[in-house]
Amino acid sequence: MIKFLDLYKINQNYKKDLVEAFERVIDSGWYIMGKELKKFEHDFAEYCGVKHCIGVANGLDALILIIRAYKEMGVFKDGDEILVPSNTYIASILAISANSLIPILVEPDILTYNINPKEIEKSMTSKTVAILPVHLYGQLCDMKSILEIARKYNLKVIEDCAQSHGACDQSSIKAGCFGDAAGFSFYPGKNLGALGDAGAITTSDDKLCETLRALLNYGSLIKYENKYKGINSRLDELQAALLGAKLTKLDDETEFKRKIAERYLEEIKNPKIILPTVISRNAHVWHLFVIRIADRQHFQEYLTTSGIQTVIHYPIPPHKQQAYKEWNSLSFPLSETIHNEVLSLPLSPVLSNEEVTTIIEKINNYSVS
Numbered sequence: 001m002i003k004f005l006d007l008y009k010i011n012q013n014y015k016k017d018l019v020e021a022f023e024r025v026i027d028s029g030w031y032i033m034g035k036e037l038k039k040f041e042h043d044f045a046e047y048c049g050v051k052h053c054i055g056v057a058n059g060l061d062a063l064i065l066i067i068r069a070y071k072e073m074g075v076f077k078d079g080d081e082i083l084v085p086s087n088t089y090i091a092s093i094l095a096i097s098a099n100s101l102i103p104i105l106v107e108p109d110i111l112t113y114n115i116n117p118k119e120i121e122k123s124m125t126s127k128t129v130a131i132l133p134v135h136l137y138g139q140l141c142d143m144k145s146i147l148e149i150a151r152k153y154n155l156k157v158i159e160d161c162a163q164s165h166g167a168c169d170q171s172s173i174k175a176g177c178f179g180d181a182a183g184f185s186f187y188p189g190k191n192l193g194a195l196g197d198a199g200a201i202t203t204s205d206d207k208l209c210e211t212l213r214a215l216l217n218y219g220s221l222i223k224y225e226n227k228y229k230g231i232n233s234r235l236d237e238l239q240a241a242l243l244g245a246k247l248t249k250l251d252d253e254t255e256f257k258r259k260i261a262e263r264y265l266e267e268i269k270n271p272k273i274i275l276p277t278v279i280s281r282n283a284h285v286w287h288l289f290v291i292r293i294a295d296r297q298h299f300q301e302y303l304t305t306s307g308i309q310t311v312i313h314y315p316i317p318p319h320k321q322q323a324y325k326e327w328n329s330l331s332f333p334l335s336e337t338i339h340n341e342v343l344s345l346p347l348s349p350v351l352s353n354e355e356v357t358t359i360i361e362k363i364n365n366y367s368v369s
C-alpha cells in the first residue's frame, strides 16, 4: 500500500535532530516559556518575514486568539461579521463562532478553491469587520485583491496559514505577512509538523502581539496580575525545540513536493480528472494535491484496490454540518460541488519516484466500468 502520508518515515528523516532537541529540553530542566520557544518564535518570524511570531497550543487557538485580541482591543465586538470561505476546514469558521462573531460564508473560485474576491464585496454588510482568507491546500489566495478590498472598507485581514507554510507571491512575500495577523498550525500532518499539537500567530502589530501574549497566558503579562480573562494556550519548550529542528528543512521538503506535484500535473492524462490550477510556482506549497472527479467514490475504491491510499478534504461542507444547523438549508453550489468531487492524492517528502510513477499509471488506466 502506498500510504497517503507516512509520518513515521517523514520523522525518521529528522530522528537524530529530534532526539538531540529532546535531550536538550530534558536536560535544561525548564519546560514552559523558555529559550527554545524564544528561539523558535524568532526563527519562524524571520522565516515568514514578519516582526512577531507568538507560539500557541494549536492552529485553532491561533485563530481564536487573534479574534479575541481584537475584541479586547475594541476593534471587534459581539455580533460583528467576518467573511470566510464556504469550503474551508471547519476550524477557520469555529474560530469566529467561538468569539460570538458571525461567520459569513463566501463562495470560492472554482479553479483555485480559494475565496473569490469578486464574491467578497457582495457578502459585505455594515457589520463586516474582517476577511479571513484561507490559503487552502497550500496555495496563496489572491491577496492583492483581498487587501485592496480590505483597505477600501477598513477591514482587518486574518490569514489562515495552517496549510501554507512558506507559500510566497511573485515578490517573495510569504503567507503570514499579507494580513494584519495570521494563524499557523503545526499539527503533525501539516507542512511543518510537530510531534503533537502546536501552532503560532504571526503579526507585525506590536499592540496586537502584546495583547496576544497576555491572552494565551491566563490574560497575564506580569505574573499573578491578570489584565484579561485569558486562557492557557502556550507552545511548550519540547514542541518548540522539535519544530526548530524541522524548520531548517522545510523549504527542501516543499521543493521536493513541488517536483512530485509537477509530475502529477504533466503526466496525469485521464480526461475524467480535473487537475489543480496553479497560480504561480512558489505560491503553492502543496500541503495537499487535490484533484476532482465526478464519480469519486468509484475512483477512490479503484485506487484503494490498486494499493493507493487517498483522503477526501473535506467530505462535508461547513454549512451542511450538524454543528451549524442554522445553515443546513442554505445553498453554496460551488462549495457543494467541491466537497462532492475532491480527492487528495499521496504527496509527501518521502514518496519515491517509483511510487509516483505507479500512482500516475494507475490513474491513467482508470476508466468507467
Ligand SMILES: *Cc1c(COP(=O)(O)O)cnc(C)c1O
Pocket (backbone or CB within 6 Å): 058, 059, 060, 061, 088, 089, 091, 092, 134, 160, 162, 163, 184, 185, 186, 187, 197, 198, 199
Ligand atoms: C489544520 C487546520 C486548522 C487547525 O489547526 P489545528 O492545529 O489542528 O488546531 C485550521 N485551519 C485550517 C485550514 C487547517 O487545515
